[in-house]
Amino acid sequence: MPSPLRHRSTAMGLLLLVTLLPGTTTLANPWPGFDSPAPGPSAAIGAASNGCLAGARALPAVGRGFVSIRRERNCFYGHPVLLDFVTDLGASLARHSDRRLMVGDLAQPRGGLMASRHVSHQNGLDVDIWFTLASSATEARRETANHRDPPSMVAPDGLTLSPHWGAEQRLLLKTAAEDWRVDRILVNPAIKQALCETERGDRHWLRKVRPWYRHDAHFHVRLRCPGDSPDCQPQAPPPAGDGCDATLAWWFSDEARHPARSKPQPPAPMPAACHKVLEAR
Numbered sequence: 001m002p003s004p005l006r007h008r009s010t011a012m013g014l015l016l017l018v019t020l021l022p023g024t025t026t027l028a029n030p031w032p033g034f035d036s037p038a039p040g041p042s043a044a045i046g047a048a049s050n051g052c053l054a055g056a057r058a059l060p061a062v063g064r065g066f067v068s069i070r071r072e073r074n075c076f077y078g079h080p081v082l083l084d085f086v087t088d089l090g091a092s093l094a095r096h097s098d099r100r101l102m103v104g105d106l107a108q109p110r111g112g113l114m115a116s117r118h119v120s121h122q123n124g125l126d127v128d129i130w131f132t133l134a135s136s137a138t139e140a141r142r143e144t145a146n147h148r149d150p151p152s153m154v155a156p157d158g159l160t161l162s163p164h165w166g167a168e169q170r171l172l173l174k175t176a177a178e179d180w181r182v183d184r185i186l187v188n189p190a191i192k193q194a195l196c197e198t199e200r201g202d203r204h205w206l207r208k209v210r211p212w213y214r215h216d217a218h219f220h221v222r223l224r225c226p227g228d229s230p231d232c233q234p235q236a237p238p239p240a241g242d243g244c245d246a247t248l249a250w251w252f253s254d255e256a257r258h259p260a261r262s263k264p265q266p267p268a269p270m271p272a273a274c275h276k277v278l279e280a281r
């Protein structure tokens with residue numbers, strides 16, 4: 001890893017270079033190069049899809065009830081509230097099971113756009129958690145080595161659930177959705193549909209479980225903006241109700257299943273507070 005100083009001058013040089021090249025539309029992305037968080041108080045800045053993170057904390061490789069996987073991606077940093085959430089979800093699983101959560105990407109040391117150009121996870125409030133549970137850290141690492149993904153919870157028809165789905169997965173999702181820190185959780189539409197059909201009693205938590213593309217082997221948790229982060233930009237809240245309605249049915253339409261290619265949009269300007277995070281030594 002380059003030193004932050006060398007990294008910064010290299011990144012700035014590249015940024016300048018691509019800005020000067022006529023007809024160039026892709027800017028260099030300086031965020032993946034950082035190997036340390038920006039010092040100072042923790043703050044989530046901007047939006048999940050255009051933001052950054054100050055004073056990040058690193059998720060430990062292993063904790064009670066969880067294993068952090070794919071550490072080589074350097075995406076195991078988050079706002080402290082995100083680390084607390086993962087820690088609490090692992091502890092709650094550990095109270096009734098010997099198995100462990102497999103925790104995937106959080107954010108890079110300073111957040112921002114990932115090298116994979118995965119657009120969210122930028123402000124330290126997003127985490128990917130696999131539906132499959134592991135019996136040990138060793139098994140978790142073995143099962144996800146060489147970019148191998150744990151199995152899908154959705155059948156090949158895209159409409160129903162696979163045999164891998166069960167009571168453990170439902171409880172995991174419900175526990176996460178009922179957490180007050182959670183803003184929303186993205187899952188495959190088939191998973192949401194199955195919950196809509198089978199949940200009895202209190203269905204209030206279904207509101208936070210939102211359908212989205214893929215997300216059939218892992219779910220994506222997004223937290224609310226924490227109180228210590230005035231520059232954090234919240235997403236509009238999910239509509240009222242459990243979401244088991246026409247908006248869910250749309251996901252099974254031809255239009256949703258074969259989406260037309262959308263034109264790439266020019267990137268939104270970076271939040272002003274992220275310039276400091278980019279430049280902090």
Ligand SMILES: [Zn+2]
Pocket residue numbers: 120121126127128219220221
């Ligand atoms: Zn995600």
